[in-house]
Amino acid sequence: MTTPDAGGTAAVPPAGATPHAPKTGPHRAGPRKSVTGTRRTIAVLFLLPALVLLGALVLYPIGYSVGRSFFDKAGDFSGFDNYETMFSDDGIRTAVKNNAIWLVAAPALTTALGLIFAVLTERVRWGTAFKLVIFMPMVISMLAAGIIFRLVYESDPDRGVANALWVGVHDTFAESSGFPQGHPGARSPLEGAGGGAFITKEPVRAGEPVVLPLTGVPPDLMPDDAASAKPAAAEPGKVTGTAWQDFTRGKGRGQVNAPDAAEFGYPGIKIEAVKDGEVVASTKAASDGTFTLPEEADGALLRYPADNFREPYNGVDWLGPTLITPAIIGSYIWMWAGFAMVLIAAGLASVPRELLEAARVDGANEWQVFRRVTVPLLAPVLAVVVVTLMINVMKIFDLVFVIPPGSSKDEANVLAVQLYNSAFGDRDAGVASAIAVLLFLLVIPVMLFNLRRMRREGRR
């Protein structure tokens, strides 16, 4: 961290560095010698390899990219056209927006989590083991981590662990129903009643058996006690009927709107009798699908309420367009929280214990000690972590390249990925260079901040 300072001293002796130098300098020799007494030519000679490398590998490419950004795809001069394209292209605008989200959210959350882990592991007996586990994801390459999280976020709860957890929690509170996907077939006496409920088109009469056929319940999801459907017997003064799956495997509908022996009843399905919007009676079907309603149901419409057909909950669409960026940031935090933790833990180790003890003796509780003593003392370390992560996040590529499926690649776009796409997908080196320049300009403030901080620290 002190290299820039050392370099500075070697090249130009700063006034206040060594108070004796100005006095002794003129006595010793002419202007060709530096403080350490090396001749300038020799200094240059020794610096040359490094300078050549730096120039060839860093400065020249920067200059070339800046130049290239003023030429179009074919290599003809085009002024600021590439920059215009860059700011008018929707894809690139999303990329800029996403980079901003990343820049704000990822380093802050990672550092916060790292701080919590560092402070907690200090007090746990198995702290080192815990740290090891948290740090482990750092060892995995970004690409592999991306593939892992692609699977973690998979929307099928049988494959994606994130949704498996989510669905598990959800289903303990709201069970899915027994008849998902049930719906009236063609020429059915039922029609949709809004909100997923189905209702008879005609009012029912007591003494005339009713048929309430549905189709589409997957056979493997049918209740186990389903038995072969039977037509209901007419009972005077009562509304009777059958609720069943009007579909015979291998034969299509069979006899339409009439229960066949090969078809199954809907045991336990709820049926309501509705008059003028009011439920006057309700019942559940038996295992052969037959049901009986009291006399009040005479002249009412029969309805299957919507909760019969609630679809199994499928969890959250992590990789969908709306959640994709937060989801990728989540995987980034998983990787880098360990890095933050290790740096902060090292800083924590050098915090003088007396200060913490003193605060406790003065009557501060643990929260106050953490908030008023530990965090301020750690501020320089926290700054290093945040800035390092910021630079890291600015050029984020791998995770964003790997995790999103094709349908949400656009919404997950960031500058580095866009740069790659423009350069190697569209083969437009001009626009790609313009993006590179933009990225460079964005990194500069963070770099300056970092340099100033280093210099300040060096002075201390």
Added chain:
Amino acid sequence: MAATAAVSALVLGLGACGGDDSDDKGNGKDGGGGKESAATVQLPKLDGEKVSVAAVWGGSERKVFLEVLDEFEKRTGAEVSFVPAQDPIISFLESKVAGGQPPDVAMLPQVGAIEQAVANKWAKPVGPEAQKELDKNYAQGWQKLGAVDGKQYGVYFKAANKSLVWYNTAVFDNAGVEEPKTWDEFMQTAQTVYDSGVTPLSVAGAEAWTLTDWFENIYLSQAGPQKYDQLAKHEIKWTDPSVEKALTTLGGLFGKKGFIADNALQTEFPASVKQTFTGGDQPKAGMVFEGDMVSLSISETKAKVGTDAKVFPFPAVGDGPPAVVGGDAAVALKDSKGAQALLTYFASPDAARIWAQAGGFVSPNKGLDLKAYPNDVQRGIADDLIKAGDDIRYDMSDQAPQSFGGTPGKGEWKALQDFLKNPKNVAGTQRTLEDAAAKAYKKS
């Protein structure tokens, strides 16, 4: 005839000297095949000459292709080397040409690639012998696909029929339905399958090329080949009423509740096939649409093509069923005798037979006896393709500039994915498509 046999025996011996295990196996097989059917094409003697072929094929495809090349070596005495290329093959060839070492022949997987190769002045026209074979064995439609500005450059060796719907026979049996012929029948079939408790269709929405193929099949059948060609060249706009009609038809399917398997937008192509052919009586979907390469993904499941998995031609939305095709064309990049001989060979039924027997291959060569295919499904696909004759149309998105028709998250791909999410938005989709197309076609 005797002379040829002697030469081939000689070459067989030579090959065995330098060949490794797999080489020997290939030779044995080919030898058998050669005896059964007499050669239909006369190839020149090219002893000692070296011919190189570049293709992107890998895995089992490369293995069979090498067998095809072995037979050529045997007949001509030339030494053929296979150059493994990467996608996009045009960029690969660019570096080879720049390096001064282009392969003699390249297998180009897109119509656009042939045009680019001609525009870059790499491609060499087909010679008279190869042209003779082409005239004998290829329908005009297939010849035209390999021609640029009236000059023949490409010889289509391997074809892809992209107008197929694959179905799980158990699902169709349980629902008691037959293969549909028209779009209305298709929708009815889907409804009955849905009534039986199985989601009718699996759509690979994560890979938008499957969505462009959906659109192309409907459009070709509904609006006709002429409009199809115009739209492919962007001579009519995407805001055209014919596009609206096709999108409305497609939206009627995509937007129907319960017709499309869950999470279509995140289903990759192989997964879309696998979920259709796993799960016994209760798979996640009953049908899946795509070209003959579906059989490759089916082979990774327990289902057997021909018994558990069958196929019917894409239903006719308009007057007749569509025939959207793709394919790999051989193009000569050097003016060598070997390159021309190889093109002649590729245009002959002899070369096609070797791969057809191995499976996973459909030839546009009408001279090839359909008996060569290993099963009824492959035979049916090939038969449909040959019967379609000159009405075949090349995949539209493959003809479009890459930034419109072939970039994930952009252009047509993105627009159709958004359409799958919101199938009611026909007008909005058309506008997005037209905006993207206008930009992409202007640039190229």
